[in-house]
Amino acid sequence: MDKNIIIKKAKKVLENNWMGHFTKPSPKLYPHQWSWDSGFIAIGYSHFDLKKAMTELNSLFKGQWKNGMLPHIVFHKPSNDYFPDAKDWEIDLSDEAPGDIQTSGITQPPIHATAVWNIYNNAEDKKDVLQFISNLFTKLLSSHRFLYNFRDVEDKGLVANIHPWETGIDNSPKWDMILKNIAIENINIPPFKRKDINFVSSEERPSDDAYLKFIYLIELFKQCKYDQKKICKESPFLVYDVLFNSILHKANLDLLKIAALLKEDTKEIEGWIERGKKAFEEILWCDKDSMYHSYDQAQHKTIRVHTASCALPIYASIPDKERVFNLKEQLLTTCPFHQENVCVSIPTYDKTQEGYDPANYWRGPIWVNTNWMIYKGLLSYGFEDLAGKIGLNTIRLISELGFWEYFSPTEKRGLGSNNFSWTASLLIDILYKEADYYENWFSGEVSKSI
Ligand code: GLC
Numbered sequence: 001m002d003k004n005i006i007i008k009k010a011k012k013v014l015e016n017n018w019m020g021h022f023t024k025p026s027p028k029l030y031p032h033q034w035s036w037d038s039g040f041i042a043i044g045y046s047h048f049d050l051k052k053a054m055t056e057l058n059s060l061f062k063g064q065w066k067n068g069m070l071p072h073i074v075f076h077k078p079s080n081d082y083f084p085d086a087k088d089w090e091i092d093l094s095d096e097a098p099g100d101i102q103t104s105g106i107t108q109p110p111i112h113a114t115a116v117w118n119i120y121n122n123a124e125d126k127k128d129v130l131q132f133i134s135n136l137f138t139k140l141l142s143s144h145r146f147l148y149n150f151r152d153v154e155d156k157g158l159v160a161n162i163h164p165w166e167t168g169i170d171n172s173p174k175w176d177m178i179l180k181n182i183a184i185e186n187i188n189i190p191p192f193k194r195k196d197i198n199f200v201s202s203e204e205r206p207s208d209d210a211y212l213k214f215i216y217l218i219e220l221f222k223q224c225k226y227d228q229k230k231i232c233k234e235s236p237f238l239v240y241d242v243l244f245n246s247i248l249h250k251a252n253l254d255l256l257k258i259a260a261l262l263k264e265d266t267k268e269i270e271g272w273i274e275r276g277k278k279a280f281e282e283i284l285w286c287d288k289d290s291m292y293h294s295y296d297q298a299q300h301k302t303i304r305v306h307t308a309s310c311a312l313p314i315y316a317s318i319p320d321k322e323r324v325f326n327l328k329e330q331l332l333t334t335c336p337f338h339q340e341n342v343c344v345s346i347p348t349y350d351k352t353q354e355g356y357d358p359a360n361y362w363r364g365p366i367w368v369n370t371n372w373m374i375y376k377g378l379l380s381y382g383f384e385d386l387a388g389k390i391g392l393n394t395i396r397l398i399s400e401l402g403f404w405e406y407f408s409p410t411e412k413r414g415l416g417s418n419n420f421s422w423t424a425s426l427l428i429d430i431l432y433k434e435a436d437y438y439e440n441w442f443s444g445e446v447s448k449s450i
Contacts, residue, residue, distance in 0.1 A: 001399050003442040007431055013403045013424035014044065018052070022059040022076060026405065029199045033060055035072045036168050036247075037422050039111030042367055044121040044425020046115070047432040051117050054132045057112060061139050062105040067096040067228070068146030068281035070110065071103035072165060083195040084218065094226035105218070105226050109168045109247040110147065113140050117254035118429075120261070134262055138253060141269075147248065148272060148367035150228035154296060158240040158283060159248055159276025160297050162231055163217050166377040167241045170214075171206040171362040172348070173355035174294055174305045175237070179213040182236050187219045204359050204415050238298040242284055243309035246373075249276050249316035266328075280318050290326060292318075306350045308370045314377030324381045331374070332386075344389040345372050346399065347409035358410045365406035365415055368394055389431050392441060398427050 017024045022033040023041045030037075038060045045053035063074035085104035097103070116133055123129040140375035151159040164170045164179070192215060196205050206214070217237055224230040232238060256269045284292045286302060291310040294303045304385030311327045313319055319327065331346060345366040349356050357363040371394045378387035397407050397414075403423045431438055 001442060002440065003136050003431060005046070006395070006399050007428060010044070010403065010424035011048070011429050013034075013419045014041065014421055016419065017421045019077065021055050023052075023056060023421050025422065026420045027407075028081055028162040029196060029417040031077075031081045033076060034061075034076040035070055035074075035110050036313060039109075039115040040372075041118070041421035041425045042112075043118045044422075046119040046429040047425050047428055048118065048130060050123055053115075054129065057115060057119075057136065059133075061096060061136065062110070063097055063101050064139055064143065065094075065096045065103075065146075067125060067150070068142035068144075069096070069107050069150075070112070070143040070146075072106050072108035073104040073165050075102040075104075076278075079260065081195060081198070083192060084215070087191040088444050089191075089218065089223050093222055096226065099224070105221055106163045106166050107165060108145060109244050112143070112246050113255040113258060114247075116140065117257055122432075123343075124203055133258060137262055137264065144248070144252065144255060144269075144272065150294040151232070153232050153238070156283065157272065157277075157279040158295075160232065160238050161241050161244055162221070162235045162237055163236065164210075164214065169241075169243060169309065169348070169362045171210065171360065172305075172307055172309075173353065174241075174307055174309075175210075175239075176239055176305075176355055177303075178298070179210055182213050182216060184212070187223060189215055189219055200416055202368075202417070204361060206282065206361070214328060224306055229332060236298055238296070239303070240283060240295040240297055241309070242292045242294050243312050245276065245280070245284070246309075246312040246316040249280070249313075249318060251271065252276065253317065277318060280313060284313075291330060306353055308346045308374070310347045312373060312377075314368075314381065315373040316377070317380060321381055324378075324383070328378065328383060328386055344386065345393045345407070345409065346371050346390065351409070359413075359415055360405070360410050361406055361416055364409055366397065366409055367406050368398070368423045368426050372430070375430070388437065391434065391438070394427065394430060395438065398423060403427075 014023060024031050025034050025037045038056050042053040042056045045056060060074060063071050065257060089098035089105045091103060091105050118135055119129055122422060147159040153160050161167050164175045194211055214289050221231055224234060252269055252273050256266055259266045259269055283295050286293045292313050293310060311331050314324050347364055347366050348362050348370060351363045355363060371390050375387050375390045401414040403419050405416030405420040407414055
């Protein structure tokens with residue numbers, strides 16, 4: 001295995017998915033610009049093409065709503081390959097929609113301030129990026145403000161998601177109960193045809209019933225004319241998700257650094273951080289299970305489903321070191337796949353639990369972005385040994401199998417779409433960032449720490 005060859009291949013994946021001013025997540029299955037994908041993608045570009053990294057984020061923010069919401073999809077160019085399409089969202093029902101560009105009507109995990117901070121750090125000449133950062137700062141701030149103004153429904157410092165697609169982990173078993181209990185009533189769902197299964201086997205995708213509920217929720221939001229207050233009252237899906245809030249917390253920490261760099265007022269961001277940290281402890285930490293769980297705000301109950309996101313606050317520097325130690329031990333025992341001496345991966349779901357499926361997305365497979373977040377988190381706490389093993393397995397999976405959207409935890413098999421952009425960009429980040437460690441590994445030497 002040659003490090004330079006893998007990096008070259010990763011860059012080629014991104015180049016092939018580049019659409020002139022943004023990067024689509026994959027060649028066929030996802031033909032538009034997705035919000036958190038673009039954040040991960042910009043982090044990869046920041047190591048070798050700053051211009052593309054900045055263009056990627058600028059293009060995404062073109063879709064920002066007047067109320068600050070950064071939509072989960074921006075439809076820059078028409079495509080027949082994806083449902084629901086721009087017209088299905090009918091965002092002009094809302095005065096808050098951007099007007100001159102088509103987007104979806106919901107949001108996705110806010111990784112963007114983190115991407116911007118990476119762009120700043122990785123730029124050799126900071127002057128090249130300062131103007132971009134200063135232009136984007138107000139937009140970033142207003143995207144976080146949107147979340148606190150409209151989704152911190154109990155004013156506790158946590159932000160609620162109204163649709164599984166907002167959480168990024170659409171098909172997670174965490175949402176099974178809520179989706180199952182949704183009664184389709186008082187809403188006319190126009191007949192629709194899924195397009196995802198034209199490109200990927202249906203055994204790797206959500207069930208038809210889950211899809212029906214996804215579309216039902218969109219119809220409900222349209223009925224509410226995308227009025228956030230109304231939606232939060234009426235939506236049967238209203239959750240404080242651990243993964244979303246961890247990404248937001250980390251993004252707040254990075255936004256704070258950006259604000260300080262630009263000599264902007266930091267008080268508001270500090271307030272979010274302080275309240276968020278407290279709310280993680282009070283609402284999301286579960287003493288019984290010794291892990292973090294998402295919370296169903298509509299039903300007022302904890303969602304006690306063990307997924308990889310139960311440990312994700314590690315990425316956001318939320319727990320103290322002792323708790324991180326215990327969480328990482330749990331990750332290894334509840335998710336014991338690929339647990340060889342040199343390589344470890346984090347599957348999305350514990351195989352002993354109900355609803356586990358090693359081929360279906362977010363229900364068991366390994367994703368490079370969850371590996372990456374846990375990897376980064378462990379590094380920040382100094383758990384370099386386990387972090388190194390996760391990094392190595394990520395590299396190994398990709399070099400042996402390709403740039404898949406996700407990977408089976410039990411067989412040597414890539415799943416979902418091949419040539420997936422964030423798989424490529426996060427691999428680039430790992431190989432550039434901790435270059436010396438992996439250099440040694442590629443050349444056959446085992447170095448003790450990263
Ligand atoms: C899938 C994933 C979502 C991602 C999108 C585009 O829907 O669940 O997280 O943003 O694909 O890659």
